[in-house]
Amino acid sequence: MSLNSYQYIMPRGVNAEGLAEILHGHGLRLELQPSVATEREFYDTFDWRLYAAGLVFFIDRSRDGTRLHLRALADGLDIVSVAAKEVPGFAHELPAGVLRDRLLPLAESRRLLGIASLKCSSRCFKVLDEENKTVARVLIERHGVVTGEGARRLGLGERLVVAPVRGYSEPLQQLRALFEHELGLVRLNGAALEEALAALGRHPLDYSSKLRVPLPAGVTAGEAARRLLAALLNAVESNEDGVRQDLDPEFLHDLRVAVRRTRALLGQMKEALPRSCAHYRQEFAWIGRSTGAVRDLDVQMLAFPAHAAALGPGGLGDLEPLREVMRAQRSRERCDLLETLAAPRYRRLKKDWRALLENGDAAVWVATDEARRPALESASAMIEHRYHKVFRAGVGLTPESADTDMHRLRMQCKKLRYLLEFFAPLFPRDDIKSLVRPLKALQDNLGEFQDLGVLLEALPGYAERLNGGERANRARVALGLLMERLRLRKELVRAEFAAVWARFAHQQHQNRFNRLFGSD
Amino acid sequence: MKVIACYNIKGGVGKTASTVNLSYLAAREGFRTLVWDLDPQGASSFYFRIRSTVGQGAAGLVRDEFELDKVIKGTDYENLDLVPADFSYRNMDLFLDGEKKPKQRVEKLLKPLAERYDYVFLDCPPGISLLSENVFMAADVLLVPLIPTTLSLRTLDQLLQFCQQEGLNDFSVLPFFTMVDARKVLHRRIVEELPKRMPNVLTNHIPYSSEIEQMGLRRAPVNIFAGHSRPAQCYEDLWWEIKVRLEWL
Numbered sequence: 049m050s051l052n053s054y055q056y057i058m059p060r061g062v063n064a065e066g067l068a069e070i071l072h073g074h075g076l077r078l079e080l081q082p083s084v085a086t087e088r089e090f091y092d093t094f095d096w097r098l099y100a101a102g103l104v105f106f107i108d109r110s111r112d113g114t115r116l117h118l119r120a121l122a123d124g125l126d127i128v129s130v131a132a133k134e135v136p137g138f139a140h141e142l143p144a145g146v147l148r149d150r151l152l153p154l155a156e157s158r159r160l161l162g163i164a165s166l167k168c169s170s171r172c173f174k175v176l177d178e179e180n181k182t183v184a185r186v187l188i189e190r191h192g193v194v195t196g197e198g199a200r201r202l203g204l205g206e207r208l209v210v211a212p213v214r215g216y217s218e219p220l221q222q223l224r225a226l227f228e229h230e231l232g233l234v235r236l237n238g239a240a241l242e243e244a245l246a247a248l249g250r251h252p253l254d255y256s257s258k259l260r261v262p263l264p265a266g267v268t269a270g271e272a273a274r275r276l277l278a279a280l281l282n283a284v285e286s287n288e289d290g291v292r293q294d295l296d297p298e299f300l301h302d303l304r305v306a307v308r309r310t311r312a313l314l315g316q317m318k319e320a321l322p323r324s325c326a327h328y329r330q331e332f333a334w335i336g337r338s339t340g341a342v343r344d345l346d347v348q349m350l351a352f353p354a355h356a357a358a359l360g361p362g363g364l365g366d367l368e369p370l371r372e373v374m375r376a377q378r379s380r381e382r383c384d385l386l387e388t389l390a391a392p393r394y395r396r397l398k399k400d401w402r403a404l405l406e407n408g409d410a411a412v413w414v415a416t417d418e419a420r421r422p423a424l425e426s427a428s429a430m431i432e433h434r435y436h437k438v439f440r441a442g443v444g445l446t447p448e449s450a451d452t453d454m455h456r457l458r459m460q461c462k463k464l465r466y467l468l469e470f471f472a473p474l475f476p477r478d479d480i481k482s483l484v485r486p487l488k489a490l491q492d493n494l495g496e497f498q499d500l501g502v503l504l505e506a507l508p509g510y511a512e513r514l515n516g517g518e519r520a521n522r523a524r525v526a527l528g529l530l531m532e533r534l535r536l537r538k539e540l541v542r543a544e545f546a547a548v549w550a551r552f553a554h555q556q557h558q559n560r561f562n563r564l565f566g567s568d
Numbered sequence: 569m570k571v572i573a574c575y576n577i578k579g580g581v582g583k584t585a586s587t588v589n590l591s592y593l594a595a596r597e598g599f600r601t602l603v604w605d606l607d608p609q610g611a612s613s614f615y616f617r618i619r620s621t622v623g624q625g626a627a628g629l630v631r632d633e634f635e636l637d638k639v640i641k642g643t644d645y646e647n648l649d650l651v652p653a654d655f656s657y658r659n660m661d662l663f664l665d666g667e668k669k670p671k672q673r674v675e676k677l678l679k680p681l682a683e684r685y686d687y688v689f690l691d692c693p694p695g696i697s698l699l700s701e702n703v704f705m706a707a708d709v710l711l712v713p714l715i716p717t718t719l720s721l722r723t724l725d726q727l728l729q730f731c732q733q734e735g736l737n738d739f740s741v742l743p744f745f746t747m748v749d750a751r752k753v754l755h756r757r758i759v760e761e762l763p764k765r766m767p768n769v770l771t772n773h774i775p776y777s778s779e780i781e782q783m784g785l786r787r788a789p790v791n792i793f794a795g796h797s798r799p800a801q802c803y804e805d806l807w808w809e810i811k812v813r814l815e816w817l
Contacts, residue, residue, distance in 0.1 A: 116598075126646075128598045128600070128647070129598065129646050129647065130596075130597060130598030130647075131596055131597075131598075143597070144811075145597050145598045145599060146598050146599055146600065146686060147598050179617045179618070179619060180617060181616075181617035181618060181644065182644045212642075213641075213642035214640055214641060214642035214649055215639070215640055215641030215642055215649075216641065216642070
C-alpha cells in the first residue's frame, strides 16, 4: 500500500549517477530501473468536485502501463491506484472497485474532464534488502506542463521523491536524514497539480455552481445588483461550451440556474435597476424557455434508472424502448437549443448586456433612490417581503390543494432562496445557513413533487410513440407498473410536505427571519 | 472489509499459491488488500520476499502486547500488504488456549483494520485446531482449494461435518479445484461430479502447471512473470467468480 512520499527539490548539478554514488556511499543496495517517461493527466469535474473534497485524480501513462490514481491533497497519499486502459467519461463507467466507490458519490452525473497535462520522465532506484525485496524507492522526476498550443512544455524543475514501503521505516529514516539533514534539500508537497495549473494561468476551484460574489459592507443596491448580474453572465458563458458539446447535463442546469437567477434579480430589484433592464428580463425569459425542454428530459432521464430499478432486475431493460423515444426527443429538442445558442439574438443579448454591466455609463446604476439605498436595507426589505409571500402561499395548503398551488409555493421558495444566496455576504453566515437548511428541505420536497408530476404527464406521450412488436409491448406493461409506482411516490412526497413545511414555518425560524430582515 | 480465508484440513493443496495469486489480483484492481500469513512455514511471506520472523509474534498478538498494524509490511505491489508469518505461530494454540474468548482473537485483531483494507486474505495452516476455529469466526468466506482426489474430498466432508457440529454457519464455504490434470480420468470425473452434489463449488479451477511451481523460484505471483499463461488466466477467472459470490453474500 502507498504511503506518504517525501518530495524534494533536486539539488542543482546532481544527476542520476551522482545520486547513485551518494546512496551507495551510505551503504544502500540499489537497483536502477530503466528511465520511464510518463504522461500525467489531471481530471476533475467542471465544478471541481474532487478537488473541493480534498482529492486529486490523475492518470499516469507509461511504458509499464496505465494507472489511475486518486490521491488525498492533505497528505499526498494515494487512496487508490489501479491499472486501467483509459479514463472513463463518467465515474459510473469505472469498473467496480474502490475508485468507483469514492468518485461516484462526488462526481455523480458530471463528466470527468482533463484539466492539465504533465510530461514526466523519471528514474527509479529500488533500495533492496538481502532478500532482494524492495524496502524503499528513490525517484528523480522531471515535470513539464503541456500547454494547448503545439504541446509546448513549461518546465517545472526536477523533484527527488522518496517513496517508502510500509513496515520498512529504517531505510526511510536513513534516506530522509540524508536528504534533509546532510544535503539540506527543500521539501515539496502535492502531485504538481497546482504548479501545472499556475503555468496554464488557472487555479483550482476557478468555477463553482454556487454564487460567490463578495459584497462589501455599505455597497449600494444598484452596485450590488450590477456585480451579481455580471457574475451570473459569467456563469452563463462558462457553461455554454459544455452545453454545446453536451458534455454532461449539469452544464445546461447551471446555465439555466444562472439565467433564472438573473431573471429573479431583474424582477425583484427592478426599481433599483436601469430602465433598459426590462428588455433584458424578457430576453432572458426567452433563453429560459428555449432551454427548458432539454432540461426537463435530462431530469426525467437521470431519475429513470432509479425509478425503473424499483420494478426489479429486468425493469430498466424492459423500459429501454421508452428511453429510446426519450433520447430521440431530446436530440430534436437539442437542435432547437443549439439554434438558440447560435442565434444572432443570443449573441447580441450577451454583448449588449455585458456592455451595460461593465462598460456602460456607471451613472445608470445609481440613477434612482432605490439604487442608491444601501444594499443591506434593500435586501432585508426584499427578503422580508418574499418570506411573507412564501408564507401566504404555503400556510393554507392541505393534502387536497391543487398541484398548481404547490407549484406556486415552489416558485416563491425559489425566489426567496435566490435572494438569500445573493445577499448572504451582508448577513451573519450561520444565520443564513440555518435559514437556508429548512428552506432547502422544503424545496427538495416541492421539487420532487413537481418532477414526478411532469414525468407522469409526459410518459403517456412517449408511450404513444413506441413502435409495435414484443419489445414495445413489454415496455408498455412495464410503463403501467412504473406509473403506478410514480403515483404512489408522488402521494408519499405530498404526505411528507406537512412535516417539511412545519419545520420551515417553525416559530424559531420565523423569529430569526424577523430579527434579521424585519422592518420593525 | 471482507475476510477471505484460504483453508483446507489437508496440506499441499495449493492454499498458499491461491492466497498469493488471488490477493495480488485483488490489489491490482485497486482494492486495499492484506495477506496474513498464519502458517508458521511462512510460504506466503517467502513468495513475497518478506522474511518471516522468529520472535514471539504469536504470544504478543494473542496477549494484546502489540497491534497487528505494527507488524504489517508492504509488498513489492501496490495496494498489497502482508503480515509475515512468525515461527512462534506453531504454538499458537497454546497461547490462544490461555486467553479469554480464545476463538475470537483473530477477529478481534482484524477489527481495527476494517477501514483500511477492502480484503483480508488469511493463509491458514492445515489441520483443525483452535487457530482454525478462530479463522472460521473471522472469515466471511472460506475458500477451500481441493485437488480432485478421493482423499481431498474426504477432508472437505470432514470440514463441512465439523462446521455443522459446531454450528458454524456465519460464513460461506467455497471449494474450488486446484492442480487439475485433465489427462487423469479421476480428476475429470471429480471435477464434473462434485458440483452436482455441492452447488457451492466454484466453476473455475486451476490446472496443474509448471508456471505455478515456478512461483517458488521467481518469488512472485504467477500473473507477474507469466501473465498470459493459462494458470494466470484461470486465477483471473476464479477471482472474478469469487467477487460475484461475495456480492451475493
